[in-house]
Amino acid sequence: MTTKQAFKRVIKKLSAVRATLRNDEREALDNIIIEEVVAHKMINKAANKAAGKASNKASEVEAHKMTSKAASKAAGKASNKASEVEAHKMTSKAANKAAGKAVNKAAAKAT
Secondary structure, three states: OOHHHHHHHHHHHHHHHHHHOOHHHHHHHHHHHHHHHHHHHHHHHHHHHHHHHHHHHHHHHHHOOOOHHHHHHHHHHHHHHHHHHHHOOOOHHHHHHHHHHHHHHHHHHHO
16 A cells, blocks of 8 residues: 555545535634644745755765865875874983983982
């Protein structure tokens, strides 16, 4: 059973029920249906507005994506920085020498 077939059956049944109603009851049923349709139209309008905003955000995110050229350039810079940091690391010999000087300074100040 498809939605279209179900829709047709519901319309047919509503028409049959409407035919059995008095005039004032028909008006009441018509008003109920019209109010529902209007309410759903407003929901669709809000949904479309939200979809538009989401689309705008998606295009902004797409615009700020890093291109492959920029990504490789950034990776190169990071690699260069890593090698520079490695070059400036203190060796164990230099660390021992610095620790010895600190101890000597502290001893000199204490006396």
